Amino acid sequence: MTKRVEAVPPRPLFDTAESILGDYADFQDLHPDMAPYLAAFPSEIKVETDLRHARAFLKSYSESPSTFKNYRGYLERLILWSWIIQGKSVLDLNRTDAEAFLAFNVTPPQSWIGASAMRRFAPKDGLLMFNPRWRPFGVKIEKADRKRAAEAQEKPVPNKKKQGAGSTDLVYSVACSFYDFLLQDGMDIVSPFKSIKRVKGKRGKPKVKALTTLQWDYLVGEAEAMANEDPKHERTLFIVVALFAMYLRVGDLSGRDGWLPTMNSFFKRNDSWWFEVVGKGNKEREITVKDAFIPYLKRYRESLNMSPLPSKTDDSALLYTSHGRPNLTARQIRNIVQPVFDRARSRMQTDGQHEDECQELMEVTLHWLRHTGATFDAKFRDAKHLQMDLGHESLSTTQDIYYNAINQERSASNRGSIRGR
Template sequence: MAAKKPTPLFPTYIELTEHESADHPQLTKFLEQSPAWVMQHWSWAKDYLLYIGRNKSQHTYTRFRNDIEKFLLWVFLVDKQPVDDLRKADILRYIDFCVAPPVNWISTQLHDRFSIENGYFASNPKWTPFRQTPPKYDKERVLDPKKYKPSLQTLESTFVALNSFFRHLIDEEICFGNPIPLAKRDCKHLIKDSQVKTISRLTEQQWQYLLDTAVELAENDPLLERNLFIVATMKTLFLRLSELSERQDWTPMMSHFWTDEDNNWWFKAYGKGKKIRDITVPSGYLPFLKRYREWRGLSSLPSKGEQTILVEKIRGRGGLTSRQISRLIQQVFDAAFDKMKSEHGLDAAQKLNEATTHYLRHTGASMEIERDRPLKDLSEDLGHSSSATTDTVYVQVERRKRASTGKNRKVE
């Protein structure tokens, strides 16, 4: 028997903070027509997600919302037993479900959960908890929901979110045990990977093509000076996409560039965990900053207290969102891929076709490791809590050494 068609449970963080039952009539109807404990569970999850959004970030809220929503829909529509009754075996059954969900729980397109209709939030019947997407380098691929298979990273993320949720329920004295760690230990779908690690980064040649392409695009179309500035800044200052975009509680400004008493330049970034860090700004980056400011009709370098938005909209007010910045970066990736492919072939350029915005941060960090910059200094620029986290990048350097020493082995 096919599983019942799922319905969205939680809107965006802002909408959830202002949620009234009458605002979401279809969601309210679903909850009221379910057993009483379903509404109770939804309220538990709502309180948890609001806590995540308030104390972490809206990005973290969205990531955890997706996993908690899937889990509760399985609890409500498939398993039909309260969360506080679940044990290790039940969680393992849920993971089995995530590995092979019903086809009517999977879509191949991104659909909003709710839409405004007559002043109310209507549940979108096309929305599904699971989404199958083609690889970035093959967007035209025809997808078959029957062949959906989550990555190990997706399953790991599921365990992280569920573990956090159960810990919250324990803190609130709702549950008296956490089955997630034991279930993760015994999960047959998780494979411990002790093999060679790779970092999602560009080679020096690929990075040079990307930068040269950004410069060429800007020289041909002044509007693309923004693209050049964003690409150079993301890579050189090791920024995450969210650290360059406008958020509810932070807008990157020109005044976030500042100098100390020795005339060293720094950039103040608002990173993960709502932590502000100061990043060293190399001298080689300043010409890109000056070029960008000149295009905007500003003085050569930022002044103290300058209230100018760092990357602003061309039309409208305020700074760019993460999605808008990502599109600008993608323009450069696409152009660089076409150029490198025509000059060096598909194999040499393929990484540019696969690359995402986060490749820029990894590329910058990896190149710093390779020039023997102290790990502690790089760790602080990256905003890592410890040098041990940064050391995961160092694995790539060791892998190259290992590969070079292994090339000369003989068969005879």
């Protein structure tokens, strides 16, 4: 039996989809840490063979960035676990190993956990070296925890993560797909995962992360106050209200590969205004623009010395940097809006509002504004219309998220007593 090699730390085995498509020798030349890392494993593990099969498998997903990213991460975990924890090639795993791997994914050791969105490789002298802070499991540090740590002048620390049923199901699915690929490629092996019966965990209805009416009133009030105090914050106010009123994702304002929003993304058809975006999956959609939003569009454009409303030929950028350069990144948009969240929380505390509602504003992200607008409007809008503006593929998704929230409010409002009214 091969001995464990737990002294070897987990390191990234793959980089971008483009690097998967290239020659592996070129990959190693650009990533010089890789060869000595692989040499640290016993020769009987056949790490080079495992990597060759894994790269061939990942190539088939290279044209879908999100799928590639997920498959890369989950397959990488399997391979690293197989080498480091079990001391085996992935071609030698059995059912017992597969069950142990799935259990490992639920409660990984702290040494395998790091902050999410960590760069895999760091540039140095024209080459790409291992980022020592990267880990196979990325834990998202909640925004509220980051802010509390910043206020206390401490460094936020990722906590051990227990994954939900959805994540475990994905790990299992990717592992099965990998072994199916090997079988179809003519490998004489038995998939160690196929005979494992998966009992899907119960998933509750999605919890909507949305502001209360009180929180939203404070938020938009502070955004308006900032715009009145300094014209540069007309952009801030426009972003906040646009995300809320049109249920936008941040990418609908920052743009995506091959598409950037322009002023004539707003257009008038008959008596109604619309906003055209290219959303997730490069799907075009037209979003209805409520009448109450038009004054915000006008005041924003007028702050840029433009006519109140855009013409069909106005292809100027929708958003600009403070130095006048066109277009903003998602990160820039978040940084612009964050002071509004902070001011709203401070104002609520000054006014003596409930501390729980004040502290919740530490957790708020831009995506909450999308959910807030949709949650408020679900009381008055047809579910199908709301679905189309949100860009959900399935009507049931819209109903589960937003109309479930209405049911919760309906239940909470039914608290009358039986006697003594």
